Amino acid sequence: MIVALIVGTLLAVGALAFVLQPLFVDNPRPLEQKPRLPELPDEASAIAALREIEFDRATGKLSETDYAQLKARYTREAVLEMRREEQMPETPLPSDDEIEAAVSAYRAKLAACPDCGPRPESDATFCSNCGRFLRETCGACGQRVVEPDARFCINCGSRLA
Numbered sequence: 001m002i003v004a005l006i007v008g009t010l011l012a013v014g015a016l017a018f019v020l021q022p023l024f025v026d027n028p029r030p031l032e033q034k035p036r037l038p039e040l041p042d043e044a045s046a047i048a049a050l051r052e053i054e055f056d057r058a059t060g061k062l063s064e065t066d067y068a069q070l071k072a073r074y075t076r077e078a079v080l081e082m083r084r085e086e087q088m089p090e091t092p093l094p095s096d097d098e099i100e101a102a103v104s105a106y107r108a109k110l111a112a113c114p115d116c117g118p119r120p121e122s123d124a125t126f127c128s129n130c131g132r133f134l135r136e137t138c139g140a141c142g143q144r145v146v147e148p149d150a151r152f153c154i155n156c157g158s159r160l161a
Helices: 002-024 046-058 064-087 096-109
Strands: none
């Protein structure tokens, strides 16, 4: 019991020293006096940043000098962004025939049930709706499976799934 009391006291004193250490030890790094300017994320536009700093100034979060500095920077970036957009060629939209071909190619990859149609699972062995065997042939002997509810191959007796 005394050992537990001593260990608990040492842990408490250690935790207290750890928490109070910043108050008694000088920080070797001085705090920055100048606020850092916010950086634009890659996907954010300079126009959105201009709106944001306008709102920050209106709510009093941004001083007039910081606002002027940021406004000049983001205005330059917005102009460059708009010029880049003007120079980029527009990519044409795919035609209806191309879209239909892509949909048909996707559906061809899916397993299809003769009764229920294409299944959403690309690797389906049985139809998730009616339970019918979806593969055309037995995996062991290659015999064609024609029975809709077959669970075993008629030719070799191996399990179909």
